[in-house]
Amino acid sequence: MNTLTWQVSRDFASGVTQVRLAGVLTDTELVRLAPVLRRCLVEEPLGLIVELGEVTVASPIGLRVFAILAGGGGGHRPAMHLCAHPGTPAGLLARRSISDLVSVQDSVVDALKLIESGPRSPYRWHQHLAPHPRSPGTARRLIEAACRSWQLTALLDEAMVVGSELVGNAVEHAGTELDVTTTRQAGAIRISVRDRAAQLPTPANRTGSSHTGRRGRGLAIIEALANDWGYAAMPDGKSVWAALRLPD
Structure with missing residues (x-):
């Protein structure tokens, strides 16, 4: 049976997400894998490392899915690095077929060095926070600095409130x-x-209750101010996000 398995891990200190693949990479398995990699990229890590050392590639053309995912979403997409030693079949094939489209490194260590030494995008602002009552205020200051650096002061107030509520919900719940x-x-x-x-978050209006609880109030504010919001379950937690459309 041609199956593919994967393990996703996130190093919160370095900001790097690693996906370790094992098994047979077929067209069918690529269809299963693509949403997993998209979720990893949506989290906006500093870099995404995909390990191919234990993979048998049954669909060489399908490898281009990695290149499509790495290049999609505009110029601010986190860097993706595929890792496989050139002496392995997967490593040799990746270098021959897609190395001009996506980074292919000999090892995870090499990929981590590239991410660590690479330039930090001016379009990504990040901070690690403790579950502390002061953390929403810290998030507001981070978002204020980001919006001012992008000259988006028109969105400043809404973005600060949305970020504060997202962090406040995480701290409390x-x-x-x-x-x-x-x-x-x-x-x-x-x-x-x-x-x-x-x-996972449950908006109060989906359960029939009022918005009197802290969780309900927070999500109601996010729904009112953001153009879109949602969440994604992860193997070790969840990501809750909100998007505000840029002014015309």
Whole structure:
């Protein structure tokens, strides 16, 4: 049976996400894998490392999916590095077929060095926070600095409130350390909060209750101010995000 398995890990200190693949990479398995990699990229890590050392490539053309994902989403997409030693079949094939489109490195160590030494995008602002009552205020200051650097003062107030509510919800209901990331993307700014708790947000109006609770009030404010918002479950927690459209 041709199957593919993967393990996703996120180093919150370095900001790097690693995906370790094993098994047979077929067209069918690529269809299963692509949403996983998209979720990893949506979190806006500093870099995404995909390990191919234990992979048998049954679809050489399908490798171009990695190049499409690496190049999609505009110029602010986190860097993706594929890792496979050139002496392995997957490493040799990746270098021959897609190395001109996506980074292919000999090892995870080499990829980490590139990410660490690479330039930091001016369109990504990030901070690691403790589950502390002062963290929403810290998030507001981060978002204010980001918006001013992008000359988007017209969105400043709404973005600061949305970010504060996202972090406030995480502090109160997740109670774990968290990461807040603000990025400027094509047509919008995106604020995401990544915590380590599995419980997903439930807007009060979906359960029939009023917005009197802290969670309900926070999500109601986010829904009112943001053009879009959502969440994604992760193996070690969740990411909750909101997007505000750039002014015309």
